[in-house]
Amino acid sequence: MPASPSASHLAHHTSRAAAHPGARADVAPRPCLVCGARGARKLHGRRSPLVRCRCGLVFVDPLPSEEEIAAREDAAFHGGLRDETAEMFTAYYRNYPDDPVVRGFRATVDRLHELTGGGRLVDVGIGTGLLLHLARERGFDPLGVEISPGAAERAREEFGVDVLVGDFLEVDLGEPPSAITMADVVEHTHDPRRFLERAATVLRPGGALFVAVPNHRSTLFWAADLLMRIPPLATTAGRLYVPNHYYYFTPATLVRLIEEVGLRVTAVRGESPYLGRYRFSPPVRLGLAALIALGKMTGLEARVEVYAVKPG
């Protein structure tokens, strides 16, 4: 893993960090993306790349380079990172009407249609293309933006949807979208603030943004952080921290970032993952199911979804 970020847009972070050569080893040199504070502390001991800011944001420090991040996304698409998600990924190429994930995506496009009245919907980071397909069924004019050429090609074949291959920060979207969706995307990016700023810029006035991420303020991460202190369990518990996630948000940190880019948050919802298509051993599955049930009861659910609109 490279020792420092190489991207030009992070140069100001790097140079500010360099102004503090006496930084302590257990403190991140990089300021927090959400609140700007320094002094984020190591989350799982000195050798861990994860740090937590006092505002609640957990992030990887130092960040891998943008090239390394792109390589990991391609590896993830080809199933190279995790065995337990390979089967799930295949299943998402099918539009099962009773699948909880399909139902969740359908509810999302329904809510966005209520907020915007339809028009162009841009899905950033298309996954399999299923959300684009469901958006078209709902009456949207869908367009995908995807960094992985393989994923874009597969979605075109499976669902016949339009997909631009490239970086959302750079592609020309043409007409301003009515809706933008980012499901499980910003935590994979080099700089989530720039992604959200770009969304706020390109949306038409009155347009709506949907963002969904893993929720670090959840029973699942609480248990993982606890179990990671117990050496025999640390490896299993640590699998919740996946190698291509660089930011772990709480509802508060995600809402703050979305409002700071100029959007008005209209709804914050907890969501629980559907375990049916993950490949786990029975004891792990049982433990996860219990934690997810506890999350539903306490409101500390494993995922958080935010809807926001552009004033105007």
Ligand SMILES: [Zn+2]
């Ligand atoms: Zn912070």
